Amino acid sequence: MTDRKPTDAELEILSVLWKSGPCTVKQVHQALPDHHLRGYTTVLKLLQIMSTKGLVKRDEHQRAHIYEAAVTAEQTQRNMLAHLVDRAFAGSTNRLIMQALKSQGTTEEELKEIRQLLDKMEHEHNDGATHNHD
């Protein structure tokens, strides 16, 4: 349910819904970066399939159905991250983080942001848990 792995095309549509909230097919279609390359009915079909998969839910009260993401960005991101860690990083989330840090042109602003989260996590470690330093 929450642990589905959307395909690329599905992800593209989910991104629109996450960003814009509930939309008609038309709105989704127009919001796609390459909407002139995709047929309208392609998007419709995709949304229908996603609906049966439980990735989106729809409100049929209007003539033009309203589609809405049924999975949150966070859930999906975590799943995909977990999958990637598994497949390409030999199971090590840490390795993924290190690689991501290296490969981006990070601004100081962003580095600071990460550092703050790091601090927060370290606190939680110290308060809550048994820590073993060997």
Add this chain to the structure above:
Amino acid sequence: MTDRKPTDAELEILSVLWKSGPCTVKQVHQALPDHHLRGYTTVLKLLQIMSTKGLVKRDEHQRAHIYEAAVTAEQTQRNMLAHLVDRAFAGSTNRLIMQALKSQGTTEEELKEIRQLLDKMEHEHNDGATHNHD
């Protein structure tokens, strides 16, 4: 060339090659976690396809050909990370890192490791120079 996006099955095979170095088909097959579920010729076929895609190269001097990864783990990881950032994180690597940090049960050890990399990157920001100290 460097920017191919391996499929799941391909990634599984690449992982073996990254870990073990050059291998025969047999060796790859046996190294797969679920090798009893995959046919030998399935792996062979996959390796042949990957060869035409440039993901692996092979040495045909032996009767049993030797396959070797033609892309590095790092390159591939970066590509896949970039792809994921694009698709699922609205282009923000930072958001990916934050999410990854949150979703893992991180040890203090690992947090420290990340912090060190962070320090190093901040230094580079400050003096603008590239210096590798390690």
Add this chain to the structure above:
DNA sequence: ACTTTACTACGAAACTATTCGTAGTACAGA
């Protein structure tokens, strides 16, 4: 009422990934 417009539903084609079976071949051992 009739026509046009804006939608949905759905079948089917095109493509890709993954699977394995069968056929062919080099080589080792009898």
Add this chain to the structure above:
DNA sequence: TCTGTACTACGAATAGTTTCGTAGTAAAGT
């Protein structure tokens, strides 16, 4: 040489994704 083994090559079946065309329908305009 003959036979069995261990390998490669490759076609073809299956399954999933993505595409869109065509048909049907409700609603709005005339």
